[in-house]
Amino acid sequence: MKQSLTERLRNDLKDLSSRNLYKVEGEITSPQGAEIQLQDTGEKRLLNMCANNYLGFANHPAIVEAARAALDEHGFGMSSVRFICGTNTVHRSLERRISEFLRTADTILFSSCFDANAGIFEALLGAEDAVISDSLNHASIIDGVRLCKAQRFRYANNDMEELEQGLKDARQCRTVLIVTDGVFSMDGVVANLSGICELAERYGALVMVDDSHAVGFIGPHGRGTPSLFGLEHKVDIVTGTLGKALGGASGGYVSGRPEIIAWLRQRARPYLFSNSLMPAICEASLVAIELAEKGEDLRKNLVERTLQLRLGLKELGYTVSGTNHPIVPVITGDAAVAVRVADHLRSLGILVVPFSYPVVPNGAARIRMQVSAAHSEQDIERVIAAFKSAQSLL
Numbered sequence: 454m455k456q457s458l459t460e461r462l463r464n465d466l467k468d469l470s471s472r473n474l475y476k477v478e479g480e481i482t483s484p485q486g487a488e489i490q491l492q493d494t495g496e497k498r499l500l501n502m503c504a505n506n507y508l509g510f511a512n513h514p515a516i517v518e519a520a521r522a523a524l525d526e527h528g529f530g531m532s533s534v535r536f537i538c539g540t541n542t543v544h545r546s547l548e549r550r551i552s553e554f555l556r557t558a559d560t561i562l563f564s565s566c567f568d569a570n571a572g573i574f575e576a577l578l579g580a581e582d583a584v585i586s587d588s589l590n591h592a593s594i595i596d597g598v599r600l601c602k603a604q605r606f607r608y609a610n611n612d613m614e615e616l617e618q619g620l621k622d623a624r625q626c627r628t629v630l631i632v633t634d635g636v637f638s639m640d641g642v643v644a645n646l647s648g649i650c651e652l653a654e655r656y657g658a659l660v661m662v663d664d665s666h667a668v669g670f671i672g673p674h675g676r677g678t679p680s681l682f683g684l685e686h687k688v689d690i691v692t693g694t695l696g697k698a699l700g701g702a703s704g705g706y707v708s709g710r711p712e713i714i715a716w717l718r719q720r721a722r723p724y725l726f727s728n729s730l731m732p733a734i735c736e737a738s739l740v741a742i743e744l745a746e747k748g749e750d751l752r753k754n755l756v757e758r759t760l761q762l763r764l765g766l767k768e769l770g771y772t773v774s775g776t777n778h779p780i781v782p783v784i785t786g787d788a789a790v791a792v793r794v795a796d797h798l799r800s801l802g803i804l805v806v807p808f809s810y811p812v813v814p815n816g817a818a819r820i821r822m823q824v825s826a827a828h829s830e831q832d833i834e835r836v837i838a839a840f841k842s843a844q845s846l847l
């Protein structure tokens with residue numbers, strides 16, 4: 454007998470709740486920032502430790518003002534895809550500015566980095582080709598790879614031996630593309646780009662880096678992981694988001710050689726069949742990139758606050774994963790413990806989010822915090838003190 458869909462989903466949802474895996478979306482009533490207000494806590498301000506607001510640009514006055522002025526100049530929406538009548542001069546300005554910032558030849562905008570990753574593999578690779586992907590790559594890369602006909606190989610996170618094996622197995626393929634996140638978001642781990650680029654060169658493969666958790670704040674001038682390693686000229690394709698450090702509204706891009714970008718404009722389906730970015734986002738992103746490029750002070754504070762938090766937690770005996778990235782994951786192992794600690798911090802006015810299966814492996818539940826340049830030394834002290842008082846809950 455057929456079970457009704459709604460009945461099945463009702464049971465599945467109940468099951469999630471009973472296992473502490475049901476995600477509840479807290480509603481924010483203030484602008485995004487180091488401190489926010491939530492619907493259900495009213496006037497009380499919470500210290501926000503879980504936004505991708507690495508540079509504090511989500512509500513930066515100059516960025517907000519640029520968006521406001523752009524609404525007057527360009528209006529609200531484009532009501533078209535790029536190739537029909539949806540290309541405003543500011544789209545091209547932003548594409549050129551991203552190329553200049555990343556020191557790449559050309560750039561194509563997408564509605565999101567998810568769309569950029571969803572479109573790129575199918576457009577560039579066919580059945581004669583191969584893609585070799587890190588096992589911890591972002592969901593959008595996994596989905597993008599699924600959509601293409603290339604042979605697929607996977608290597609354990611940052612495992613260069615397994616990557617080399619994949620390269621050997623893919624030797625007969627026409628084009629071999631290695632794809633990695635620049636920074637792995639659940640662990641705060643930076644990709645081994647030196648190892649990857651060296652192997653790519655030896656086996657004649659191309660390298661693609663998704664720098665969503667790096668662009669704007671990692672490497673010299675915030676140009677991202679390729680520049681952190683001094684390997685800008687060895688990375689063939691970079692994708693990234695405007696939805697994290699660079700203002701946090703939305704938008705994504707692919708940057709690289711002119712032929713690659715030109716081909717994506719002809720063939721990438723999320724580009725061809727989805728509306729073009731709101732011009733106000735583009736104008737504001739231009740200001741965000743300018744501020745990021747010159748943002749040495751912001752990056753310095755971000756590094757100092759990150760080290761302060763990581764060190765403070767380690768001194769308390771917590772297991773903190775990753776290496777000096779502002780993603781600071783505190784591993785609790787057990788999902789229920791992560792929820793208890795998060796609830797405790799929340800009662801102390803600090804917003805953190807517990808992550809558990811399927812977002813991270815079973816038994817590797819964690820509280821993932823993200824430091825922002827907008828956080829002060831006192832803010833981080835408060836977080837460390839809260840984790841101290843949470844020790845009885847472990």
Ligand SMILES: *Cc1c(COP(=O)(O)O)cnc(C)c1O
Nearest residue numbers: 565566567591663665694696705
């Ligand atoms: C956040 C993220 C994305 C998605 O970016 P959006 O622009 O929000 O779609 C893609 N890849 C990685 C590695 C990310 O961290």
